[in-house]
Amino acid sequence: MYIGVDYYPEQWPKTRWAEDVRLMKELGINVVRIAEFGWQLMEPEEGVYDFSLYDEAIELLTSNGIKVVLGTPTATPPAWMIHSYPEILPVDENGVTISFGARRHYTVNSGKYHQFTKKIVTKMAEKYGQHPDIIGWQVDNEYGHEKSDRSYGALDRAAFQCWLKEKYQTLDELNQQWGTVFWSQTYTDWSQIPTPRKVYQEHNPSLLLDFDRFCADAYTAYNKLQVDILRSIVRKDQFITHNFVFTDQAINQWDMSKDLDFVSFDNYPVWGGLAEPIKPAAIAQQHDLCRSAKGGKNFWVMEELSGAQGWSRIGYLPRPGHIKLWTYQAISRGAEAIVYFRWRAAQFGTEEFCHGILDHDGLPKRKYEEVKEVIQELKTFGDEWINASYEAEVAAYYDIENAWAWGIQPQSDAFAYKQEFLRFYRPVHSANVLTDLVTAADDLARYKAVIVPIYFLTNSEFTEKLKQFVSNGGTAILSYRAGVKEENNFVTGQTLPGALSEFTGIQIHEYESLQTSQQNMVVGIKGTIKGQESTATIWCDLIEPTTAEVLAEYKGCFYEGTAAITKNSFGKGTVYYIGTALEDAMLDGLYDDILAEAQVDTFKTNGEVEVVKRGQFYSFLNHSTTETTPVKLPDGTWKTAATNELVKGELMLKPLQAVVLINE
Numbered sequence: 001m002y003i004g005v006d007y008y009p010e011q012w013p014k015t016r017w018a019e020d021v022r023l024m025k026e027l028g029i030n031v032v033r034i035a036e037f038g039w040q041l042m043e044p045e046e047g048v049y050d051f052s053l054y055d056e057a058i059e060l061l062t063s064n065g066i067k068v069v070l071g072t073p074t075a076t077p078p079a080w081m082i083h084s085y086p087e088i089l090p091v092d093e094n095g096v097t098i099s100f101g102a103r104r105h106y107t108v109n110s111g112k113y114h115q116f117t118k119k120i121v122t123k124m125a126e127k128y129g130q131h132p133d134i135i136g137w138q139v140d141n142e143y144g145h146e147k148s149d150r151s152y153g154a155l156d157r158a159a160f161q162c163w164l165k166e167k168y169q170t171l172d173e174l175n176q177q178w179g180t181v182f183w184s185q186t187y188t189d190w191s192q193i194p195t196p197r198k199v200y201q202e203h204n205p206s207l208l209l210d211f212d213r214f215c216a217d218a219y220t221a222y223n224k225l226q227v228d229i230l231r232s233i234v235r236k237d238q239f240i241t242h243n244f245v246f247t248d249q250a251i252n253q254w255d256m257s258k259d260l261d262f263v264s265f266d267n268y269p270v271w272g273g274l275a276e277p278i279k280p281a282a283i284a285q286q287h288d289l290c291r292s293a294k295g296g297k298n299f300w301v302m303e304e305l306s307g308a309q310g311w312s313r314i315g316y317l318p319r320p321g322h323i324k325l326w327t328y329q330a331i332s333r334g335a336e337a338i339v340y341f342r343w344r345a346a347q348f349g350t351e352e353f354c355h356g357i358l359d360h361d362g363l364p365k366r367k368y369e370e371v372k373e374v375i376q377e378l379k380t381f382g383d384e385w386i387n388a389s390y391e392a393e394v395a396a397y398y399d400i401e402n403a404w405a406w407g408i409q410p411q412s413d414a415f416a417y418k419q420e421f422l423r424f425y426r427p428v429h430s431a432n433v434l435t436d437l438v439t440a441a442d443d444l445a446r447y448k449a450v451i452v453p454i455y456f457l458t459n460s461e462f463t464e465k466l467k468q469f470v471s472n473g474g475t476a477i478l479s480y481r482a483g484v485k486e487e488n489n490f491v492t493g494q495t496l497p498g499a500l501s502e503f504t505g506i507q508i509h510e511y512e513s514l515q516t517s518q519q520n521m522v523v524g525i526k527g528t529i530k531g532q533e534s535t536a537t538i539w540c541d542l543i544e545p546t547t548a549e550v551l552a553e554y555k556g557c558f559y560e561g562t563a564a565i566t567k568n569s570f571g572k573g574t575v576y577y578i579g580t581a582l583e584d585a586m587l588d589g590l591y592d593d594i595l596a597e598a599q600v601d602t603f604k605t606n607g608e609v610e611v612v613k614r615g616q617f618y619s620f621l622n623h624s625t626t627e628t629t630p631v632k633l634p635d636g637t638w639k640t641a642a643t644n645e646l647v648k649g650e651l652m653l654k655p656l657q658a659v660v661l662i663n664e
C-alpha cells in the first residue's frame with residue numbers, strides 16, 4: 001500500500017532535500033505528491049518551460065525508491081499570466097473581480113485559461129508521462145474550494161446562456177421551466193439572462209439551481225479537458241485522480257469522477273478556527289461519499305491531516321493518537337492509500353501555520369514517531385486490509401442537487417444541509433452499521449434499509465426506485481420536507497408529501513419553520529421511544545396519517561397531539577416519516593427499533609467507539625480524548641492484525657486508541 005507525504009521541494013533550499021529524503025526513508029514512506037502549485041517554476045514566462053527543479057527533485061526521490069504523484073498546477077495561475085490576461089480572473093456575486101495573490105483565482109469559463117491549461121498539461125505529460133517511477137497524476141487541487149465554485153463575470157454569463165440554450169432549446173421552454181412570468185422576468189432574448197449577481201431580494205430559485213448545475217458542468221468539462229490530454233499522452237498505468245473536498249459547493253463529484261481512475265480526498269477532521277474536530281460520524285460520512293462517488297471503489301486520501309492547520313487562525317492541535325485514529329478510520333472505510341499533509345510546515349506564505357509531520361525546524365518529533373508507528377503496523381497487514389471488501393447493509397441517499405436546492409432555500413436560519421444530513425445518518429454510524437451513500441443511479445436491491453434525509457428536491461428516477469425497494473420488502477426512513485420540490489425546483493401542486501403521500505401513508509396540510517431560537521417538543525407513544533421526549537427544532541411537519549401508524553406526537557405547541565413520527569406498510573416493506581429535527585437520543589431509540597425490524601446487524605459500543613468491518617478486519621476506533629472504554633467482543637477468535645496476538649472477551653480501548661483485529 002502507498003503511504004506518503006505532500007512535499008514542496010520548491011519551498012526549501014536544494015541543500016535540504018537530501019536530509020528530507022533520508023528522513024522520509026527512515027519513516028518508511030514510499031510516495032510523495034509534488035508540483036500541484038508549481039506553475040510559475042515550470043513556465044516562468046509565457047511559452048517558456050523549465051522543469052529543472054522538479055527533474056532534480058524527482059531524480060533524488062525516485063533514486064531512493066520513493067514514487068511520485070504529480071499535480072497539474074492549474075489552481076495557481078502565475079502573475080505574468082494574470083497580468084497579461086486579467087479576464088482569467090473570477091468575479092464574485094457582487095461583481096468584484098477576485099484579485100491575484102492567493103490561489104484558485106481563475107474562472108473555468110475562460111477560453112484563454114483553457115489554452116494555457118492545455119499547454120502546461122501537455123508539456124508536463126510529454127515530460128513525465130513515461131517516467132517509470134511517476135505513478136500518477138492529480139489534476140488541479142480541490143476544485144471549487146474556498147468559494148471558487150461560482151464565478152459571475154462576463155465570460156461566465158455568456159457561457160451560462162449557451163448552457164441554457166443547450167438545455168432548453170427555446171426561450172419559451174426556459175420561461176416555462178423557470179416560471180419567469182413571476183415579477184415580469186420573462187426573457188425575450190438569451191443575452192438578457194443574468195448570472196445571479198446581487199439583487200435587492202432573492203433570485204428565481206430555478207435560475208439559481210440551473211446556475212449551480214452550470215457551474216458544476218463547467219468544472220466537470222474543465223477537468224475532462226485535462227484528463228483527456230493526460231490520457232492521450234501518458235503511460236496507461238499512470239493513474240489520474242483529483243483531490244476532492246466534499247462540501248455542498250457547485251461541484252458534482254459524481255459526474256467528475258466518471259473521468260477519473262479513482263477519487264482522492266483531503267481529510268481534515270479539524271481545520272482553521274474550529275475548536276474541536278468534527279464528529280466521527282461526519283468524518284465517516286465523508287469517506288462514504290468518496291466511495292459513493294466512484295461506485296464503491298477504493299479511494300486515496302491525498303491529504304491526511306498530520307498537524308494543526310490554519311491561515312491567520314491556527315486550529316485545534318491534534319492529540320497524540322489522532323493521526324493514527326483518523327488514518328485507520330479512512331482505511332477501514334475504503335481508503336487504499338494515505339498521503340499525509342504536509343511533510344514540513346512552510347516558513348513563508350499564506351500557509352505558514354499549516355503544520356505537517358515536521359514543523360518549521362525540520363526535526364523529527366512526536367508526529368514523526370506516530371506516523372512511523374502507523375507505517376510499521378500497516379507494513380504487516382495493510383495490503384490485505386485495503387483489499388478486503390466493505391459490505392454495507394444500509395444506504396443513505398445523497399443528491400448534490402438536493403444540497404444545492406437547500407442551499408438556495410434553507411427555509412430556517414437553523415438549517416444547514418450537512419448538519420441535517422448528518423442528523424439522520426449519525427444514528428446508523430453510532431450503531432456501527434456499515435453505510436453506503438447512494439444516488440438515483442445506484443441499485444438499492446442489496447440494502448436492507450435506505451435513509452432519505454431531507455428529500456426536498458425530488459428525483460423521479462430515485463422516487464420510483466425507492467418505492468420498488470420498499471414494496472419488495474425494504475425499509476425506508478424519510479425526514480421532514482420530503483417531496484416538496486419537482487426537478488425544475490417548482491413546489492409540487494399536490495398535497496405534501498406530494499408523490500410520496502401514498503408511499504408514506506400520510507398527508508401534510510400545514511408545517512412550521514422554526515428559527516434557531518425556537519423549539520417544540522415531541523413525545524414518543526410507541527416502541528423504544530415510548531414516553532421519551534425530545535426537542536423538535538428547525539422544522540415541524542404537521543402529519544395527518546392516512547394509512548400510517550403514529551409513533552410520536554408533538555407537545556407544547558398549538559398542534560399538540562399531532563403526529564410527528566409515523567410508520568407505514570407499503571407492499572412487503574415499511575416507510576418511516578420523521579416530521580422534525582429530533583435530538584440524538586430519540587433518534588437512536590427510534591433507529592434501534594427500525595434496524596432491528598429490518599434485521600440489520602448492529603455492533604453496539606459505549607461512548608465514542610467506532611467499529612468498522614472490512615472483510616475479516618475489524619477496526620476499533622476510540623474517538624474519545626479522555627475516556628478509556630471496554631468493548632465486549634462477540635464470540636469467535638479474535639487476533640490483533642499487527643502482531644497476531646489472541647484477544648479474549650473484551651478489548652480495553654484507551655483514549656484515541658485505534659486497534660485492528662482479525663476475526664477468524
Ligand code: GLA
Binds near residue numbers: 142268354
Ligand atoms: C487543502 C489544500 C492544501 C492546503 C491544505 C491546508 O486541503 O489542498 O493545499 O491548503 O488544505 O490544510
